[in-house]
Amino acid sequence: MQVLRDHFEKIIPLSDAEFAYxxxxxxxxxxxxxxxxxxxxxxVMHEYFVVKGCLKAYVVDSADKVHxxxxxxxxxxxxxYQALYTHTPSSIFLEAVAxxxxxxxxxxDKERLCAEMHKVEHFWRKKNAMGYVGLQRRILSMLTHxxxxxxxxxxxxxPSLFQVVPKQDLAAxxxxxxxxxxxxxxxxxx
Amino acid sequence: MQVLRDHFEKIIPLSDAEFAYxxxxxxxxxxxxxxxxxxxxxxVMHEYFVVKGCLKAYVVDSADKVHxxxxxxxxxxxxxYQALYTHTPSSIFLEAVAxxxxxxxxxxDKERLCAEMHKVEHFWRKKNAMGYVGLQRRILSMLTHxxxxxxxxxxxxxPSLFQVVPKQDLAAxxxxxxxxxxxxxxxxxx
DNA sequence: AAATTCGTGTGATATAGGTCACATTACCCG
DNA sequence: CGGGTAATGTGACCTATATCACACGAATTT
Numbered sequence: 001m002q003v004l005r006d007h008f009e010k011i012i013p014l015s016d017a018e019f020a021y022x023x024x025x026x027x028x029x030x031x032x033x034x035x036x037x038x039x040x041x042x043x044v045m046h047e048y049f050v051v052k053g054c055l056k057a058y059v060v061d062s063a064d065k066v067h068x069x070x071x072x073x074x075x076x077x078x079x080x081y082q083a084l085y086t087h088t089p090s091s092i093f094l095e096a097v098a099x100x101x102x103x104x105x106x107x108x109d110k111e112r113l114c115a116e117m118h119k120v121e122h123f124w125r126k127k128n129a130m131g132y133v134g135l136q137r138r139i140l141s142m143l144t145h146x147x148x149x150x151x152x153x154x155x156x157x158x159p160s161l162f163q164v165v166p167k168q169d170l171a172a173x174x175x176x177x178x179x180x181x182x183x184x185x186x187x188x189x190x
Numbered sequence: 191m192q193v194l195r196d197h198f199e200k201i202i203p204l205s206d207a208e209f210a211y212x213x214x215x216x217x218x219x220x221x222x223x224x225x226x227x228x229x230x231x232x233x234v235m236h237e238y239f240v241v242k243g244c245l246k247a248y249v250v251d252s253a254d255k256v257h258x259x260x261x262x263x264x265x266x267x268x269x270x271y272q273a274l275y276t277h278t279p280s281s282i283f284l285e286a287v288a289x290x291x292x293x294x295x296x297x298x299d300k301e302r303l304c305a306e307m308h309k310v311e312h313f314w315r316k317k318n319a320m321g322y323v324g325l326q327r328r329i330l331s332m333l334t335h336x337x338x339x340x341x342x343x344x345x346x347x348x349p350s351l352f353q354v355v356p357k358q359d360l361a362a363x364x365x366x367x368x369x370x371x372x373x374x375x376x377x378x379x380x
Numbered sequence: 381a382a383a384t385t386c387g388t389g390t391g392a393t394a395t396a397g398g399t400c401a402c403a404t405t406a407c408c409c410g
Numbered sequence: 411c412g413g414g415t416a417a418t419g420t421g422a423c424c425t426a427t428a429t430c431a432c433a434c435g436a437a438t439t440t
Contacts (some may be wrong), residue, residue: 010411059330066332069326070403083325114315118308125304125311126394128318133272134261134326140249142332143257143365166417175333337427357386357402370427 001024002102003051008074012119021119025109031096038094044083046104050076053100054164057092058172062096068173071161073099077127097165147176148184191217193241193295195264201316202309212310215299221286228284234273236294241265243290244354248280249360258363261287261351267317288354337366338374 001023008014008022026049031037037048046158048055055072057080069092072078080090084107105113113123141150151174155162161170171181191213192263198204198212214241220375221227227238238245240262248258249267257296259282262268270280274297297304304311345352351360356367 006238037408044264061334061335067330069330069333080317082326085319085323118311121308121311121315125315125318128315128322129271130209132318132322132325133275134321136215136272139325140257140327142261142329143259144249168417171203176396177398177419179399179420186419190371197422358387368388369390369429373427376389 001103003075006051007049007123008123010122012123014119018117018119021053022113022117025113026103026105028101028103030099030101033096033098033100036093037097037102038080038090040090040093042090044080044088044090046106047077047079047081047110048072048094048102048104050074050078051103054097054161055094055100055102056097056169057094059092066169066172067175071158071165071169071173073158073160073164077118077131088114097166097169102186142175147174147180150174151176151181151184156182191293193265194239197239200312201313202232204309208307208309212303212307214294215303216293218293220289220291221346223286223288223290226283226285227280227292228270228280230280230283232280234270234278234280235296237267237269237271237274237297237300238262238284238292240264240268240293241293243252244287245284245290246287246355246359246363247284249273249282256359256362257365258335258359260356261348261359261363263348263350263354267321287356287359331378332365337370340364341366343370 001019003182004023004026005014005019007124009020014022017114022055029037031053038044040060047170050072052074053079056068057070057078058068060066070078078094080092080094082088083090083092110124114124145153147190151170167181171178174181191209194213195204195209198209204212219227221243228234230250242264245262245268246258247260247262247270248256250256260268268284270282270284272278273280273282300314304314331343335343341360344360344364357371361368361371364371374375
Protein backbone atom coordinates (compact mmCIF):
# COMPACT_ATOMS: atom_id res chain seq x y z
CA MET A 1 0.00 0.00 0.00
CA GLN A 2 2.99 2.26 -0.34
CA VAL A 3 1.45 3.99 -3.36
CA LEU A 4 -1.55 4.87 -1.27
CA ARG A 5 0.63 6.21 1.50
CA ASP A 6 2.62 8.30 -0.95
CA HIS A 7 -0.62 9.56 -2.37
CA PHE A 8 -1.87 10.72 1.02
CA GLU A 9 1.48 12.15 1.98
CA LYS A 10 1.49 14.46 -1.00
CA ILE A 11 -1.07 16.39 1.02
CA ILE A 12 -0.84 15.29 4.65
CA PRO A 13 2.21 13.88 6.48
CA LEU A 14 1.44 10.65 8.33
CA SER A 15 3.11 8.64 11.04
CA ASP A 16 3.41 4.89 10.55
CA ALA A 17 0.67 4.35 13.08
CA GLU A 18 -1.64 6.80 11.40
CA PHE A 19 -1.17 5.26 8.01
CA ALA A 20 -1.59 1.78 9.43
CA TYR A 21 -4.92 2.88 10.83
CA UNK A 22 -6.06 4.50 7.62
CA UNK A 23 -4.99 1.60 5.45
CA UNK A 24 -6.79 -0.86 7.67
CA UNK A 25 -10.02 0.34 6.07
CA UNK A 26 -8.89 -0.34 2.53
CA UNK A 27 -9.14 -3.57 0.61
CA UNK A 28 -7.54 -4.58 -2.61
CA UNK A 29 -9.12 -5.85 -5.77
CA UNK A 30 -7.93 -6.73 -9.24
CA UNK A 31 -10.12 -6.65 -12.31
CA UNK A 32 -9.39 -7.82 -15.80
CA UNK A 33 -10.02 -5.79 -18.90
CA UNK A 34 -13.76 -5.44 -19.53
CA UNK A 35 -14.76 -6.43 -16.04
CA UNK A 36 -17.05 -4.17 -14.06
CA UNK A 37 -16.67 -2.64 -10.64
CA UNK A 38 -20.14 -1.15 -10.97
CA UNK A 39 -23.06 -1.67 -13.29
CA UNK A 40 -26.13 0.47 -13.67
CA UNK A 41 -28.55 -0.35 -10.89
CA UNK A 42 -25.96 -1.74 -8.47
CA UNK A 43 -25.85 -0.40 -4.95
CA VAL A 44 -22.79 1.83 -4.59
CA MET A 45 -20.84 1.39 -1.40
CA HIS A 46 -17.22 2.15 -2.16
CA GLU A 47 -14.81 4.66 -3.49
CA TYR A 48 -11.97 3.26 -5.58
CA PHE A 49 -8.34 4.31 -5.79
CA VAL A 50 -6.61 3.12 -8.94
CA VAL A 51 -3.16 1.65 -8.33
CA LYS A 52 -2.54 0.61 -11.88
CA GLY A 53 -4.52 0.21 -15.06
CA CYS A 54 -7.48 2.33 -16.08
CA LEU A 55 -11.19 2.52 -15.34
CA LYS A 56 -13.87 4.25 -17.34
CA ALA A 57 -17.13 5.54 -15.87
CA TYR A 58 -19.91 5.81 -18.41
CA VAL A 59 -23.62 5.90 -19.08
CA VAL A 60 -25.49 4.29 -21.94
CA ASP A 61 -28.33 6.35 -23.38
CA SER A 62 -31.65 5.24 -24.81
CA ALA A 63 -30.09 4.85 -28.26
CA ASP A 64 -27.38 2.59 -26.78
CA LYS A 65 -24.76 5.26 -27.22
CA VAL A 66 -21.96 5.31 -24.67
CA HIS A 67 -21.01 8.60 -22.99
CA UNK A 68 -17.91 8.58 -20.86
CA UNK A 69 -18.02 10.65 -17.71
CA UNK A 70 -14.45 10.02 -16.65
CA UNK A 71 -11.34 7.93 -16.97
CA UNK A 72 -9.36 7.00 -13.90
CA UNK A 73 -5.68 6.21 -14.38
CA UNK A 74 -3.20 5.34 -11.63
CA UNK A 75 -3.47 7.63 -8.60
CA UNK A 76 -7.05 8.65 -9.32
CA UNK A 77 -10.14 8.13 -7.26
CA UNK A 78 -13.40 7.11 -8.85
CA UNK A 79 -16.91 5.89 -8.12
CA UNK A 80 -20.47 6.92 -8.81
CA TYR A 81 -20.32 9.80 -6.37
CA GLN A 82 -23.86 10.92 -6.83
CA ALA A 83 -25.10 7.44 -5.98
CA LEU A 84 -22.58 7.07 -3.18
CA TYR A 85 -23.64 10.28 -1.45
CA THR A 86 -27.37 9.88 -1.92
CA HIS A 87 -27.53 6.13 -1.31
CA THR A 88 -29.22 5.51 -4.62
CA PRO A 89 -28.41 2.76 -7.12
CA SER A 90 -25.61 3.33 -9.57
CA SER A 91 -26.51 5.20 -12.71
CA ILE A 92 -23.17 4.46 -14.32
CA PHE A 93 -20.98 1.57 -15.37
CA LEU A 94 -17.47 1.45 -13.98
CA GLU A 95 -15.40 -0.80 -16.19
CA ALA A 96 -11.75 -1.69 -16.56
CA VAL A 97 -10.23 -0.53 -19.84
CA ALA A 98 -7.08 -2.48 -19.06
CA UNK A 99 -6.07 -4.95 -16.34
CA UNK A 100 -6.55 -2.84 -13.25
CA UNK A 101 -5.74 -2.93 -9.59
CA UNK A 102 -7.60 -0.81 -7.06
CA UNK A 103 -7.73 -0.18 -3.36
CA UNK A 104 -11.20 0.61 -2.17
CA UNK A 105 -12.84 1.94 0.94
CA UNK A 106 -16.44 1.84 2.10
CA UNK A 107 -18.15 5.22 2.10
CA UNK A 108 -19.07 4.88 5.76
CA ASP A 109 -15.49 4.06 6.72
CA LYS A 110 -14.30 7.08 4.83
CA GLU A 111 -16.77 9.26 6.70
CA ARG A 112 -15.67 7.71 9.94
CA LEU A 113 -12.01 8.32 9.16
CA CYS A 114 -12.82 11.92 8.27
CA ALA A 115 -14.66 12.39 11.52
CA GLU A 116 -11.90 10.80 13.59
CA MET A 117 -8.90 12.35 11.91
CA HIS A 118 -9.02 15.99 10.99
CA LYS A 119 -6.02 15.45 8.72
CA VAL A 120 -7.89 12.94 6.64
CA GLU A 121 -10.84 15.24 6.26
CA HIS A 122 -8.38 17.90 5.12
CA PHE A 123 -6.96 15.50 2.59
CA TRP A 124 -10.32 14.87 1.03
CA ARG A 125 -11.37 18.48 1.06
CA LYS A 126 -8.27 19.26 -0.97
CA LYS A 127 -8.86 16.36 -3.33
CA ASN A 128 -12.46 17.42 -3.89
CA ALA A 129 -11.41 20.98 -4.50
CA MET A 130 -8.92 19.90 -7.16
CA GLY A 131 -11.47 17.62 -8.72
CA TYR A 132 -13.94 20.48 -8.89
CA VAL A 133 -11.47 22.69 -10.68
CA GLY A 134 -10.67 19.88 -13.10
CA LEU A 135 -14.32 19.50 -14.04
CA GLN A 136 -14.68 23.25 -14.48
CA ARG A 137 -11.79 23.15 -16.91
CA ARG A 138 -13.43 20.33 -18.82
CA ILE A 139 -16.70 22.25 -19.05
CA LEU A 140 -14.86 25.31 -20.27
CA SER A 141 -13.09 23.20 -22.82
CA MET A 142 -16.42 21.85 -24.07
CA LEU A 143 -17.86 25.35 -24.28
CA THR A 144 -14.95 27.05 -25.97
CA HIS A 145 -13.33 24.45 -28.22
CA UNK A 146 -14.27 22.27 -31.15
CA UNK A 147 -13.67 18.54 -31.33
CA UNK A 148 -10.17 18.77 -32.74
CA UNK A 149 -8.94 21.26 -30.19
CA UNK A 150 -10.43 19.27 -27.35
CA UNK A 151 -8.74 16.15 -28.63
CA UNK A 152 -5.40 17.88 -28.75
CA UNK A 153 -5.85 19.35 -25.29
CA UNK A 154 -6.58 15.91 -23.96
CA UNK A 155 -3.58 14.47 -25.74
CA UNK A 156 -1.41 17.14 -24.17
CA UNK A 157 -2.84 16.84 -20.70
CA UNK A 158 -2.97 13.05 -20.41
CA PRO A 159 -0.61 11.51 -22.95
CA SER A 160 -0.69 8.20 -21.09
CA LEU A 161 -4.43 7.82 -21.80
CA PHE A 162 -3.63 7.26 -25.44
CA GLN A 163 -1.58 4.17 -24.76
CA VAL A 164 -4.41 2.47 -22.91
CA VAL A 165 -7.74 3.73 -24.17
CA PRO A 166 -9.23 2.94 -27.60
CA LYS A 167 -10.03 5.96 -29.73
CA GLN A 168 -13.74 5.25 -29.71
CA ASP A 169 -13.65 5.71 -25.95
CA LEU A 170 -11.77 8.96 -26.25
CA ALA A 171 -14.45 10.08 -28.70
CA ALA A 172 -17.17 9.11 -26.22
CA UNK A 173 -15.35 11.15 -23.58
CA UNK A 174 -14.89 14.21 -25.77
CA UNK A 175 -18.46 14.14 -27.01
CA UNK A 176 -17.86 13.39 -30.71
CA UNK A 177 -18.60 10.34 -32.82
CA UNK A 178 -15.72 7.93 -33.37
CA UNK A 179 -15.97 8.58 -37.10
CA UNK A 180 -15.47 12.30 -36.65
CA UNK A 181 -12.54 11.72 -34.33
CA UNK A 182 -10.99 9.38 -36.85
CA UNK A 183 -11.28 12.02 -39.57
CA UNK A 184 -9.67 14.70 -37.46
CA UNK A 185 -6.23 13.31 -37.92
CA UNK A 186 -6.54 11.66 -41.31
CA UNK A 187 -7.83 14.73 -43.14
CA UNK A 188 -5.16 16.36 -41.10
CA UNK A 189 -4.43 19.89 -40.20
CA UNK A 190 -2.78 21.39 -37.16
CA MET B 191 -25.40 37.25 8.70
CA GLN B 192 -28.23 34.96 9.70
CA VAL B 193 -28.45 33.55 6.17
CA LEU B 194 -24.82 32.54 6.38
CA ARG B 195 -25.38 30.89 9.74
CA ASP B 196 -28.38 29.01 8.41
CA HIS B 197 -26.30 27.97 5.46
CA PHE B 198 -23.54 26.52 7.65
CA GLU B 199 -25.99 24.93 10.00
CA LYS B 200 -27.56 22.91 7.22
CA ILE B 201 -24.38 20.87 7.51
CA ILE B 202 -22.75 21.61 10.87
CA PRO B 203 -24.45 22.76 14.08
CA LEU B 204 -22.76 25.82 15.58
CA SER B 205 -22.81 27.52 18.95
CA ASP B 206 -23.21 31.29 19.03
CA ALA B 207 -19.56 31.65 19.90
CA GLU B 208 -18.47 29.43 17.05
CA PHE B 209 -20.53 31.27 14.52
CA ALA B 210 -19.38 34.60 15.88
CA TYR B 211 -15.81 33.48 15.32
CA UNK B 212 -16.47 32.19 11.83
CA UNK B 213 -18.41 35.23 10.78
CA UNK B 214 -15.66 37.54 12.02
CA UNK B 215 -13.71 36.57 8.90
CA UNK B 216 -16.45 37.55 6.49
CA UNK B 217 -17.10 40.96 5.01
CA UNK B 218 -20.09 42.22 3.13
CA UNK B 219 -20.26 43.82 -0.26
CA UNK B 220 -23.00 45.00 -2.59
CA UNK B 221 -22.63 45.25 -6.32
CA UNK B 222 -24.97 46.76 -8.87
CA UNK B 223 -26.03 45.02 -12.05
CA UNK B 224 -23.11 44.82 -14.50
CA UNK B 225 -20.49 45.51 -11.89
CA UNK B 226 -17.57 43.14 -11.54
CA UNK B 227 -16.24 41.28 -8.55
CA UNK B 228 -13.42 39.93 -10.70
CA UNK B 229 -12.05 40.74 -14.10
CA UNK B 230 -9.63 38.71 -16.17
CA UNK B 231 -6.12 39.33 -14.89
CA UNK B 232 -7.13 40.44 -11.39
CA UNK B 233 -5.51 38.78 -8.41
CA VAL B 234 -8.02 36.45 -6.79
CA MET B 235 -8.09 36.52 -3.04
CA HIS B 236 -11.64 35.75 -1.96
CA GLU B 237 -14.44 33.31 -2.14
CA TYR B 238 -17.93 34.82 -2.39
CA PHE B 239 -21.18 33.69 -0.85
CA VAL B 240 -24.24 35.13 -2.59
CA VAL B 241 -26.88 36.45 -0.21
CA LYS B 242 -29.17 37.82 -2.86
CA GLY B 243 -29.04 38.57 -6.55
CA CYS B 244 -27.04 36.63 -9.12
CA LEU B 245 -23.45 36.46 -10.34
CA LYS B 246 -22.18 35.00 -13.57
CA ALA B 247 -18.65 33.64 -14.05
CA TYR B 248 -17.51 33.68 -17.65
CA VAL B 249 -14.64 33.76 -20.08
CA VAL B 250 -14.40 35.67 -23.34
CA ASP B 251 -12.71 33.83 -26.18
CA SER B 252 -10.52 35.15 -28.97
CA ALA B 253 -13.59 35.80 -31.14
CA ASP B 254 -15.14 37.86 -28.30
CA LYS B 255 -17.69 35.17 -27.61
CA VAL B 256 -18.85 34.82 -24.03
CA HIS B 257 -18.91 31.36 -22.40
CA UNK B 258 -20.55 31.12 -19.02
CA UNK B 259 -18.93 28.76 -16.55
CA UNK B 260 -21.47 29.22 -13.79
CA UNK B 261 -24.28 31.23 -12.33
CA UNK B 262 -24.44 31.81 -8.60
CA UNK B 263 -27.82 32.55 -7.11
CA UNK B 264 -28.59 33.10 -3.43
CA UNK B 265 -26.89 30.55 -1.16
CA UNK B 266 -24.19 29.68 -3.67
CA UNK B 267 -20.45 30.09 -3.39
CA UNK B 268 -18.41 31.35 -6.28
CA UNK B 269 -14.98 32.59 -7.29
CA UNK B 270 -12.25 31.72 -9.75
CA TYR B 271 -11.24 28.61 -7.84
CA GLN B 272 -8.44 27.63 -10.10
CA ALA B 273 -6.85 31.04 -9.67
CA LEU B 274 -7.62 31.09 -5.96
CA TYR B 275 -5.91 27.76 -5.30
CA THR B 276 -2.91 28.30 -7.53
CA HIS B 277 -2.38 31.97 -6.74
CA THR B 278 -2.56 32.94 -10.36
CA PRO B 279 -4.43 35.91 -11.86
CA SER B 280 -8.10 35.49 -12.64
CA SER B 281 -8.93 33.95 -15.98
CA ILE B 282 -12.61 34.73 -15.62
CA PHE B 283 -14.97 37.65 -15.17
CA LEU B 284 -17.30 37.54 -12.21
CA GLU B 285 -20.14 39.94 -12.88
CA ALA B 286 -23.47 40.76 -11.29
CA VAL B 287 -26.46 39.88 -13.47
CA ALA B 288 -28.76 41.67 -11.02
CA UNK B 289 -28.20 43.85 -7.96
CA UNK B 290 -26.30 41.47 -5.72
CA UNK B 291 -25.17 41.20 -2.15
CA UNK B 292 -22.35 38.92 -1.09
CA UNK B 293 -20.39 37.92 1.97
CA UNK B 294 -16.82 37.12 1.19
CA UNK B 295 -13.88 35.53 2.93
CA UNK B 296 -10.17 35.63 2.15
CA UNK B 297 -8.78 32.31 0.98
CA UNK B 298 -6.15 32.33 3.69
CA ASP B 299 -8.74 32.97 6.37
CA LYS B 300 -10.79 30.09 5.05
CA GLU B 301 -7.78 27.80 5.24
CA ARG B 302 -7.08 29.03 8.73
CA LEU B 303 -10.66 28.39 9.81
CA CYS B 304 -10.49 24.92 8.30
CA ALA B 305 -7.26 24.19 10.15
CA GLU B 306 -8.57 25.51 13.46
CA MET B 307 -12.05 24.05 13.35
CA HIS B 308 -12.50 20.50 12.16
CA LYS B 309 -16.22 21.19 11.75
CA VAL B 310 -15.57 23.91 9.26
CA GLU B 311 -13.26 21.73 7.25
CA HIS B 312 -16.04 19.15 7.24
CA PHE B 313 -18.48 21.75 6.00
CA TRP B 314 -16.33 22.61 3.04
CA ARG B 315 -15.51 19.04 2.19
CA LYS B 316 -19.22 18.37 1.93
CA LYS B 317 -19.81 21.50 -0.13
CA ASN B 318 -17.01 20.60 -2.51
CA ALA B 319 -18.31 17.07 -2.85
CA MET B 320 -21.76 18.35 -3.78
CA GLY B 321 -20.28 20.83 -6.20
CA TYR B 322 -18.29 18.06 -7.84
CA VAL B 323 -21.39 15.97 -8.36
CA GLY B 324 -23.22 18.97 -9.79
CA LEU B 325 -20.51 19.53 -12.38
CA GLN B 326 -20.52 15.86 -13.31
CA ARG B 327 -24.22 16.10 -13.95
CA ARG B 328 -23.69 19.12 -16.13
CA ILE B 329 -21.03 17.31 -18.16
CA LEU B 330 -23.30 14.33 -18.57
CA SER B 331 -26.05 16.64 -19.69
CA MET B 332 -23.75 18.18 -22.31
CA LEU B 333 -22.70 14.75 -23.54
CA THR B 334 -26.10 13.15 -23.69
CA HIS B 335 -28.57 15.89 -24.57
CA UNK B 336 -29.16 18.35 -27.36
CA UNK B 337 -29.68 22.06 -26.87
CA UNK B 338 -33.43 21.88 -26.35
CA UNK B 339 -33.29 19.13 -23.77
CA UNK B 340 -30.52 20.89 -21.88
CA UNK B 341 -32.56 24.07 -21.85
CA UNK B 342 -35.55 22.27 -20.46
CA UNK B 343 -33.48 20.49 -17.82
CA UNK B 344 -32.09 23.83 -16.72
CA UNK B 345 -35.53 25.34 -16.63
CA UNK B 346 -36.70 22.49 -14.44
CA UNK B 347 -33.73 22.51 -12.13
CA UNK B 348 -33.36 26.25 -11.60
CA PRO B 349 -36.63 27.95 -12.47
CA SER B 350 -35.56 31.07 -10.61
CA LEU B 351 -32.67 31.61 -13.04
CA PHE B 352 -35.17 32.48 -15.73
CA GLN B 353 -36.53 35.43 -13.83
CA VAL B 354 -33.13 37.05 -13.51
CA VAL B 355 -30.89 36.00 -16.37
CA PRO B 356 -31.32 37.14 -20.00
CA LYS B 357 -31.76 34.36 -22.52
CA GLN B 358 -28.52 35.14 -24.28
CA ASP B 359 -26.71 34.32 -21.03
CA LEU B 360 -28.57 31.07 -20.66
CA ALA B 361 -27.48 30.25 -24.20
CA ALA B 362 -23.88 31.05 -23.32
CA UNK B 363 -24.18 28.74 -20.34
CA UNK B 364 -25.75 25.88 -22.27
CA UNK B 365 -23.28 26.14 -25.11
CA UNK B 366 -25.61 27.22 -27.91
CA UNK B 367 -25.96 30.44 -29.83
CA UNK B 368 -28.68 32.83 -28.66
CA UNK B 369 -30.30 32.53 -32.08
CA UNK B 370 -30.62 28.78 -31.79
CA UNK B 371 -31.99 29.07 -28.28
CA UNK B 372 -34.52 31.59 -29.49
CA UNK B 373 -35.67 29.22 -32.22
CA UNK B 374 -36.11 26.31 -29.84
CA UNK B 375 -39.32 27.63 -28.46
CA UNK B 376 -40.63 29.62 -31.39
CA UNK B 377 -40.52 26.75 -33.90
CA UNK B 378 -41.92 24.87 -31.00
CA UNK B 379 -42.07 21.24 -30.12
CA UNK B 380 -41.99 19.41 -26.81
C1' DA C 381 -39.69 61.96 -24.09
C1' DA C 382 -35.67 61.46 -27.09
C1' DA C 383 -31.83 58.95 -27.58
C1' DT C 384 -29.05 54.94 -26.74
C1' DT C 385 -28.29 50.61 -25.56
C1' DC C 386 -29.80 45.92 -24.74
C1' DG C 387 -32.24 41.85 -25.47
C1' DT C 388 -34.73 39.27 -28.66
C1' DG C 389 -36.73 37.24 -33.03
C1' DT C 390 -36.14 35.62 -37.62
C1' DG C 391 -34.63 34.78 -42.48
C1' DA C 392 -30.91 33.02 -45.52
C1' DT C 393 -27.03 30.52 -45.72
C1' DA C 394 -22.86 27.92 -44.13
C1' DT C 395 -20.59 24.16 -41.59
C1' DA C 396 -19.15 20.97 -38.03
C1' DG C 397 -20.27 16.98 -36.86
C1' DG C 398 -23.63 12.89 -36.96
C1' DT C 399 -25.31 8.62 -39.12
C1' DC C 400 -25.22 4.57 -41.90
C1' DA C 401 -22.85 1.28 -44.43
C1' DC C 402 -19.07 -1.26 -45.46
C1' DA C 403 -14.01 -2.28 -45.86
C1' DT C 404 -9.73 -2.96 -43.44
C1' DT C 405 -6.76 -3.92 -39.80
C1' DA C 406 -5.37 -5.18 -35.12
C1' DC C 407 -6.04 -8.06 -31.36
C1' DC C 408 -7.37 -12.11 -28.72
C1' DC C 409 -8.01 -16.74 -27.70
C1' DG C 410 -8.62 -21.53 -28.31
C1' DC D 411 -1.70 -20.28 -36.34
C1' DG D 412 -6.23 -19.54 -37.81
C1' DG D 413 -10.86 -17.83 -36.88
C1' DG D 414 -13.52 -14.47 -34.52
C1' DT D 415 -14.24 -10.26 -32.36
C1' DA D 416 -12.99 -5.52 -31.52
C1' DA D 417 -11.21 -1.28 -33.22
C1' DT D 418 -10.51 1.75 -36.87
C1' DG D 419 -10.88 4.14 -41.51
C1' DT D 420 -13.64 6.10 -45.10
C1' DG D 421 -17.32 7.39 -48.41
C1' DA D 422 -22.01 9.44 -49.06
C1' DC D 423 -25.33 11.77 -47.18
C1' DC D 424 -28.04 14.21 -43.45
C1' DT D 425 -29.05 17.48 -39.57
C1' DA D 426 -28.41 20.36 -35.71
C1' DT D 427 -26.48 24.30 -34.80
C1' DA D 428 -23.60 28.43 -36.08
C1' DT D 429 -23.19 32.74 -38.45
C1' DC D 430 -24.49 37.00 -40.49
C1' DA D 431 -27.62 40.51 -41.15
C1' DC D 432 -31.25 43.15 -39.91
C1' DA D 433 -35.64 44.55 -37.58
C1' DC D 434 -38.11 45.54 -33.57
C1' DG D 435 -39.56 46.50 -28.89
C1' DA D 436 -38.15 47.09 -23.92
C1' DA D 437 -35.25 49.24 -20.69
C1' DT D 438 -32.00 52.68 -19.30
C1' DT D 439 -29.91 57.00 -19.48
C1' DT D 440 -29.88 62.00 -19.97
